[in-house]
Amino acid sequence: MSESFEGGRRTAGGSDGRSSNTGGSRKAEAGAVRRGKGQASDGKQRGTARDAALEVLVRTEQDRSYSNLLLNQTLQKYNLEKLDAGLATEIVYGTIQRMNTIDHFLARFVSKGLAKLEPWVRSLLRLSFYQIYYLDRVPDHAVVNEAVNIAKRKGHRGISGMVNGVLRNVIRQKDTLTIPANLPAVTRIALTHSHPEWIVQRWIRQLGEEQTERICEANNVPPRVSVRVNTMKYSRQQLINVLADAGLEVEPSDLAPAGIIVKGAGNMALTTWYENGMISIQDESSMLVAETVDPQPGEKVLDCCAAPGGKTTHMAEKMGDRGELWACDIYEHKEKLVREQADRLQLESVRTVVMDxxxxxxxxxxxxxxxILLDAPCSGLGVIRRKPDMKWTKRERDLDDICAIQRELLRTVHSLVRPGGVLVYSTCTIEYSENEGMVLEFLERHPEFEWDREHSRQIYPYEHQSDGFFIAKLRKRA
Incomplete structure (x- = not known):
């Protein structure tokens, strides 16, 4: 296995959830430690990768903000070099992913309890524990020194002494920190793979213990970078050749006909291939939605909840940009995202509307x-690996509210399908009540529709290293 901080998340880990001991480069570590605090001549704040990570973690917990948005803003603010930005990204996502496991172990070393600590102290201990326990390539002494320095700057000698003592105890005992195999299944899976017990319990009830554990394990694996070829300009093989000739490591998706997996290329949205409309960035599972809708040139198609526009533009490409494709979103700023994608790809068949x-x-x-495509608002429990925050912000009671919205959307949009037409219902969740349960309930009330199960599917995160997705193709009887 290999592991890299460059470009962001780790790329491999041991079977116990701890990162492989690869003995890799210390450049990210050295870069993070050498940088001091203060204000740069360009007006951007100076600090280490851990300063940036700490700021994101504190604000994520206090404001319940999305870590990915905060991280992007904070990295720009600190003006970190590429390797340091990669380390900060790894620390943020890794700490959030492993939150309850980290807290479980830290509780042994913090006598007064984590909950009684100031938020920044709690986050500092969490991110430091994550590095010591999960990132074998980062020297333990450097983690402790950096944490103590941050504590001195932000607090006082008492806090820095406590931080130093806790982390040194962690280092001494880290080989004894394990999750007992004889725990009840819900507790064991929740702590081993760091998921809330309510999610684990719910999935075990629906899917069984073995499949639940595979899902939870996959949710901690960093997502691959996949792009969708604009088939109006290139075939997939042609674009693979173009990318390979440019030195990129690429391979065709075994799941999505228009998908390409790209390794170690950084942010593909900053490339000329993206700018020139040759590719779009989209998960492989998500690409299957337009394939299932299968719109034909000249047809009239509706995308009910279209932002940010990946599925809309994919359908337009499959139609050869011939026909009428209406893309709706409730928010004006999100409708703008759809228009921007259509403009980038020079698609003239897409018409946008701001509407509930x-x-x-x-x-x-x-x-x-x-x-009609109804890519419904959902719990998002299929994309936890991309948005680890949701494990700790979602509540089981939220699912009832989400299901009510999905039910109402199906009730109101189904009448817009012509006899003989198609309604595709999709979500990025693996939750039964939002997926198969919702479709079965709809079909009971609307027998004029039939379920084309051959062209429908539930995808789990462990199956193809892609997002968890549900896609149901419903045909209206002629």
């Missing part, structure tokens, strides 16, 4: 679309 999809029946007459 539950009101679309007031905008369009019944039976006015050949095909």
């Amino acid at each position: 999809a539950r009101e679309l029946h007031n905008r369009f007459p019944p039976a006015s679309f050949d095909r």
Whole structure:
């Protein structure tokens, strides 16, 4: 196995969830330690990778903000070099991913309890524990020294002494920190793979213990970078050749016909291939949605909840940009994202509208679309590996509210499908009540639709190293 901080997340880990001991480069560590605090001549704040990571973790916990958005803002603010930015990214996502496991172990070393610590002290201990326990390539002494320095700057001698003592005790005892195999299944899986017990319990009830553990394990594996080829300009093999000739390590997706896996290339959204409309960045599972809708040139198609536009533009490409593709979103700033993607790809068939999809029946007459995609708002429990925060912010009671919205959307948009037409319902979750349960409930009330199970699927994160997704193809009887 190999592991890299460059470009962001780690790329491999041991079977116990701890990173492989690769003995790799210390450049990220050295770069993070040497940088001092203060204000740079360009007005950007100076600090280490750990300063940046700490700021993101504190704000994520206090404000319940999205870590990915905060991280991007903070990295720009600190103006870190590439390797340091990679280390900060790894620390943030890794600490959030492993939060309850970290807290479980830290509780042994903090006598008054983590909950009684100031938020920044708690986050500092968490991110330091993550490096000591999970990142074998980062020297333990450097982690402790950096944490103590941060504690001195932000607190007082008492806090820095406590931080120093806790972390040195962690180092001395880290080989004894294990999750007992004889724990009840829910507790063992929750602590081993760092998921809330309510999610683990729910999945075991629906899917069984073995499959639940595979899902939870996969949720801690960093997502691969996948791009979708614009088939109006290139075949997949042609673009693979272009990318390979440019020195990129690429391979065709074994899941999505238009998908390409790209390794070690950094942010593909900053490339000329993206800018020129040759590729779009999209997960492989997500690409299957447009394949399932299968829109044909000249048809009238509706994407009910379209932002940020990946599925919309994919459908337009499959139509050869011939026909009428309406893309709706409830928020103006999100509708703008769809328009920007359509403009980047020079798609003229896409028409956008700002509207609550539950009101679309007031905008369009019944039976006015050949095909409709309802990519419904959902719990997002299939994309935890991309958004680890949601493990700790979602509550089980939230699912009832989400299901109510999905139910109402299906109730209002189904009438817009013409007889003989297609309604595709999709989510990025693996939750039964939002997926198969929702479709079965809909079909009970609307027997004019039939479920094309052959062209429907539930994808789990461990199957293809892609997002968890549900796609149901419903046909309206002619």
